[in-house]
Amino acid sequence: MHEFDFLEPATLAEASRMADDLGDGVRFIAGGTALVLTLRQRMVRPSHLISLGRIDSLRGIDVGPDGGLRIGALTRHAEIAGHAHVRAHWPMLAGMAARLANPQVRNQGTIGGNLCYADPATDPPACLLALGARVVLASHRGTRELALEDFLVDYYETALGQDELLQEIRLPALPPGARGVYARFLRTAAEHRPLATVATVVQVEGDVCTRARIAVGAAVPVAQRLPSAEAELAGFAITRERIEHCAANAAATLSPLDDARGSADYRQAMVRVQLLRSLGDAFGLERT
């Protein structure tokens, strides 16, 4: 591994100023599960790593007065999976975090590091998009809040400026009666990286869907909402025919990744299947 220096600021402002002063050779490091691998493979050669480990304001999960959730960027996946309030009130999120990667990575990797690295083959982005997540970015110049859609720009690319850090993730309270389903497809049970993920949050009155937020990840370069699928569901009575049509149509609109882990056609087919099963589960339809 290339040589680098290791800095441990105690505050966000200090970390941001270090990045400003040191320029392009700087990388922030949180849990390190992704970055250490890229360092070892010499894909990045930073002059300095700025560790976020001593910045306590980045830690913790808080429940807001309106029932929304604030998740500090340095929160480890295992903490989300094991958090009593999250398990009780956000089972879709807790369940996603409990299945991500493998136990060791869940103990070390952080939700903020995951989003900032912007690797498409991972679980949180689609799940958080469907939950309506917003992110707070901080620098020594101040903070700004973005919808997660606007933070996730492209394949391994985010909206973060050179001296900006992800401070926290904010989830609005789920509307009463909202049902969430998170589904992931792995090529084999031993794989730790999903080939396609689908996250669905719907509200239903009688047999009519009143609201739907659906997102797809891992199969595409950057996790994205599926507006065509949402439009095909919201305001309509839900039948098996409707969700089959919706799943097929939505999968057909995608431009999936096409690489050694899975062809575009395969990923597209797996998105359709995951979507169909998720919608069936969310609306309580029997599987055929």
Place this chain on the structure above:
Amino acid sequence: MGMHTLDLTVNGETVSTSVPARRLLADFLREDLHLTGTKRGCETGICGACTVLVDGQPLKSCLSLAVMASGCEVRTVEGLREGETLQRLQESFVRCAGLQCGYCTPGMLMSACALLEANPQPTADEVRAALGGNLCRCTGYTQIVESVLDAAGRRDGD
């Protein structure tokens, strides 16, 4: 590039030293402390042979910088003399033939140790989930799962 001070405990003993920032925790344990029980397998974070416990939680020491473990309590397979759980596991792995070549075994023991400390009576599915980040290319896993259940005193696995 400068050296970084590193204060931690390893298997209950205090260690104060300095390391370059790029030193991996796996290399620090093996080459600086000569604790070669921790194995380097795939070196890409997949196989889990390098699993150690940091503050009681299993993680992959090939994906961790040694400096990141400063202030932490690290346990490796060599610490098995100190802990009752690991000793029981070791005996069960022998009794149930939970290893063949043995290269993955230290990592398996550490993941299993963390499981049994948190959940002394796991089901077979819970054992499989806890070992999900540890690969074995010899045994087919059946005897490893049996070994962990045996150490928990429940061979039936229900």
